[in-house]
Amino acid sequence: MITVAIAEDHQSLIDGISLLLKYEEGISIIGTSNDGRDLLDIVRLKQPKVVIMDIRMPKLDGIEATKIIMKEFPHTKVIAFSMFDQDQAVIQMRDAGAKGYILKNSPLEEILKAIHAVMQGKVYYDTGIDQRLFDDAFAKAKTPKSVLSKSEREILRLIAQNKTSSEIADIRFTAVSTVEKHRKNMMRKLGLSGKGELLKYAIEKKYDF
Amino acid sequence: MITVAIAEDHQSLIDGISLLLKYEEGISIIGTSNDGRDLLDIVRLKQPKVVIMDIRMPKLDGIEATKIIMKEFPHTKVIAFSMFDQDQAVIQMRDAGAKGYILKNSPLEEILKAIHAVMQGKVYYDTGIDQRLFDDAFAKAKTPKSVLSKSEREILRLIAQNKTSSEIADIRFTAVSTVEKHRKNMMRKLGLSGKGELLKYAIEKKYDF
DNA sequence: GAGAATATACCCGATAATGGGTATACCGAC
């Protein structure tokens, strides 16, 4: 019997998956959740063999939840089920320990295929996903290191709030020129140039995956 | 026989809805589509009684598609099926002619209830939706008028791309001072003040519904 | 120890965005 738990903030999708698996021989849904934290409780209590995991969810996202599950239940198979097809989304779920990755714009029966594949110890990825992303070396080469230092990241967050360098200097107890030097360093590292580019970058980054 | 067409860019959701309706007496799915434009072809060819309509879709969004359907087939019932719970999303679908609005984080069987309700000439809205939004007077009062003029809106779009006033002036064949005057007018109308606020506003507005 | 990165702080100059105004011309509503 393959026990399955599902985490997905859209209840309509959970219901769809449930309908799909309801009559499947050998598969049993032992719990569903609309957020990552609730899911952990379910996994700890019921210890499903397979978890279908959305990424963007309230309270705890699928990436973090997967890491935690892998630490406590290393034999549980996590299959990502997400609208995100960006490389970084795939890589992060892979690194967290997911054994599969399905896109929401694929047919629902992909989930069934993925469940059977991971139960056979295989890795299952959607045809819309670059298959090389599940290769260790390729994924590692693709993972951007954070080019910004801790201070730089903090300053960038303040810039995203349109704080002036003077205001940021007050907040951080440094000279204005120090903040401006950090700004210059970030411009160089991020390959930006021109007025407003750093502010634009900081604001837009908020909405990136 | 209630004929139903579905437009939704996530195929997994279409499959879930199909599973739900498959065994329903008196309901028949006559077509599905992953984008608004393809859906129009289906509606023109098959003339379903009910359309389940996502909002954010490629090629043609659900709001526009609904308007077009209402113009050509005024007796067709459109039910919105969306992740957006913002008032403006609901109001715009309502204004486009939708007779129902279901949220994706509701149980899938809400769709069944909505189909039967609209076929009885009723309006069906998700319990997560402010029920007053389907009242004409309330919706009208809630619809913000655009405070910006046509030129102002165009300039704001260019500002969102971090174009300088000088660049915008070149694009629009005006003097730089004209662009700056427009900027001042927008600052006043939007109640903004200080450097970078207009750029910040322009960029953030892009991601609003 | 050497080298690189980070953090702190300063110098200078150019320019773009505000914030405060001025004005005229045109259009639409009343």
Place this chain on the structure above:
DNA sequence: GTCGGTATACCCATTATCGGGTATATTCTC
């Protein structure tokens, strides 16, 4: 015709953001 809004164009001053540098001190890795 009057009024208000929009569009066009200009004046001025201030200041924040770059872009180009300078320097020292500290920390980490090899």
